[in-house]
Amino acid sequence: MGLTVSKIWRIFGMLRQKNIFMMGLDAAGKTSIMNKLSPSKYIQTVPTIGFYLEEFHFRRITFTIWDIGGNLRAKRLGYRLCKEKDAIIFVIDSADISRLACTTMECGDCVKEELHFFLQQKEAENAPLLIYANKQDLKGAVSPEYILEKLELDRVCAGRSWYIQPCSALTGDGLLEGLKWLENEIARKRK
Ligand code: G3D
Numbered sequence: 001m002g003l004t005v006s007k008i009w010r011i012f013g014m015l016r017q018k019n020i021f022m023m024g025l026d027a028a029g030k031t032s033i034m035n036k037l038s039p040s041k042y043i044q045t046v047p048t049i050g051f052y053l054e055e056f057h058f059r060r061i062t063f064t065i066w067d068i069g070g071n072l073r074a075k076r077l078g079y080r081l082c083k084e085k086d087a088i089i090f091v092i093d094s095a096d097i098s099r100l101a102c103t104t105m106e107c108g109d110c111v112k113e114e115l116h117f118f119l120q121q122k123e124a125e126n127a128p129l130l131i132y133a134n135k136q137d138l139k140g141a142v143s144p145e146y147i148l149e150k151l152e153l154d155r156v157c158a159g160r161s162w163y164i165q166p167c168s169a170l171t172g173d174g175l176l177e178g179l180k181w182l183e184n185e186i187a188r189k190r191k
Contacts, residue, residue, distance in 0.1 A: 024091035
C-alpha cells in the first residue's frame with residue numbers, strides 16, 4: 001500500500017492546525033507508526049516533569065506521543081495534556097497477548113488497565129478515540145474483534161466516538177484508513 005505524503009496531506013488538508021495525542025504502552029509501535037506516516041518529520045522532545053513526550057510535526061498536524069506508564073502523578077499530567085486535543089490515538093501491540101489484559105487488575109503494565117483508567121478521566125471525554133491494533137503482520141497477532149472483547153471496548157467506550165483499526169507500522173496497512181476515520185470524526189465534531 002502506498003502511504004504517500006500527499007495522501008496523508010489530502011486527508012488532513014483542512015484549514016486548521018490539528019493536535020493529536022498518541023498514546024500506548026512502550027513498544028506498542030507509536031514511533032514506528034509516526035515514522036511510516038511522516039518519514040521527514042521533525043521530532044522534538046518536550047521537557048515535562050516526570051516523563052518524556054515526543055512531538056512530531058507534520059504539515060499542520062502536531063502528534064504528541066506519550067508512553068503511558070510510570071507513576072500516577074506523571075499519568076495525571078499526561079491526561080491533562082489530552083485535553084484540548086482534536087483526537088486521541090491509542091496504539092496496541094496486537095501480538096503481545098500477555099500485556100493485553102492481565103488476570104489481576106492493578107498490575108500496572110497492561111493495556112486493559114491503562115485504557116480503562118484513561119477512559120475514566122474527564123480530560124479524555126470529548127476527543128474521538130482511534131485504537132490502532134498494531135503489528136497485524138506478526139504471526140501471533142490477535143484480531144480487532146478479539147481485542148474488542150478482551151478489553152470490553154463496547155462497554156468502556158459507550159457514548160463516545162471511537163473506532164478500532166487493525167494496522168501494521170511495518171507494512172503501512174491500515175494506517176491511512178485509521179486517519180481517514182479520524183478526519184471524518186474531527187470534521188463531524190466541528191459542525
Ligand atoms: P513505541 O514507540 O511504542 O515504544 P516502537 O514502539 O515504535 O519503538 O516499536 C517497538 C518495536 O516494535 C520495534 O522493534 C519496532 O520495529 C516494532 N514494531 C512496531 N510496529 C510494528 C509492526 O507493525 N510490525 C512489526 N513486526 N514490528 C513492529 P525493535 O526490534 O526495534 O525493538
